[in-house]
């Protein structure tokens with residue numbers, strides 16, 4: 517798929533932008549602070565209804581508009597072309613009470629966020645992708661959630677419900693700890709949490725298996741055949757109720773072998789989750805939080821059996837993260853039948869020549885890819901020649917001829 521037209525109004529440092537975009541690679545060059553990241557962020561926002569960078573939606577609205585306009589708003593709008601279809605997507609942030617609300621439209625009709633996520637599929641590459649491997653488990657969970665939401669609307673719905681129910685269960689746990697109330701009140705929330713939690717767990721499990729299959733191949737290519745990468749989903753409770761492997765130790769593959777099978781049916785996972793909830797109930801009440809569930813899951817990157825998060829060199833970690841992102845592109849393509857739009861924010865400067873080439877290969881297969889840089893020479897002449905070139909200056913785009 518590709519975006520044929522993009523318009524931004526009062527979005528970050530873009531007061532007004534309207535641009536036609538071709539399929540294929542699009543190179544955006546600009547000095548620092550000109551709006552390169554903001555443009556990719558806007559497209560990602562339209563795709564997922566979330567910003568990769570902002571903590572609140574208000575941060576996306578142009579400062580001047582916010583200060584000067586009585587009714588400030590920001591809008592991102594795009595026309596998207598797929599193999600068989602063409603549609604218009606728009607998100608407008610409009611003032612409501614103290615904050616902002618998203619008005620979401622598909623071909624002009626009002627939609628819920630859940631209805632449009634997955635329409636325009638994107639994969640974002642950022643220099644900080646390495647944090648997928650080096651960072652906290654929450655980063656890996658968010659990664660799985662963002663990917664799966666784009667692929668499967670049911671997942672997104674289950675996730676939204678799960679988070680609400682989890683907050684309610686935690687509130688009750690605190691209340692029980694303080695007032696010594698009847699713990700049976702938890703039963704209702706346990707059922708709810710297990711119902712949606714099981715959906716999340718099984719889908720994460722199966723998606724990681726698919727990611728693993730492709731990431732393994734990509735990693736072999738990126739590392740010149742030297743390293744074997746495996747991705748393992750580590751749910752907070754074991755789906756087969758076996759003891760958990762100790763990821764703190766360098767691991768041998770055999771320890772993890774049972775994890776590589778397809779997830780059990782969702783019904784069984786629900787029962788298992790319920791059993792674990794029962795087991796940890798006392799401690800849950802003492803601590804006032806739910807200690808098991810997909811909100812405590814993790815994802816492990818093992819190279820030749822060694823956990824990269826704990827023991828990887830910087831280069832190995834970067835390669836593992838890159839291979840995983842490349843696999844995500846393939847997963848999205850397999851699941852939706854369309855190539856996602858690739859958004860690569862200044863990733864080349866951090867990579868060596870060989871890894872750059874792997875990115876270029878993927879870009880060449882994509883229906884459309886937007887790549888930002890501060891320096892044209894990050895891309896060789898042949899690549900520049902088959903790309904559309906724009907220069908970005910203070911929230912404006914200008915098409916440039918070949919350099």
Ligand SMILES: Nc1ncnc2c1ncn2[C@@H]1O[C@H](COP(=O)(O)OP(=O)(O)OP(=O)(O)O)[C@@H](O)[C@H]1O
Pocket residue numbers: 527528529530546547548549550551552553554555574575576577578579580890
């Ligand atoms: N809500 C906003 N309103 C107006 N300007 C904003 C808003 N949020 C951020 N900016 C500014 O927009 C400018 C462009 O930011 P952006 O991150 O897109 O730059 P960039 O071109 O990616 O730069 P770099 O090369 O340093 O990554 C920055 O000066 C930033 O401070």
Ligand SMILES: [Mg+2]
Pocket residue numbers: 552553554861862
């Ligand atoms: Mg930037």
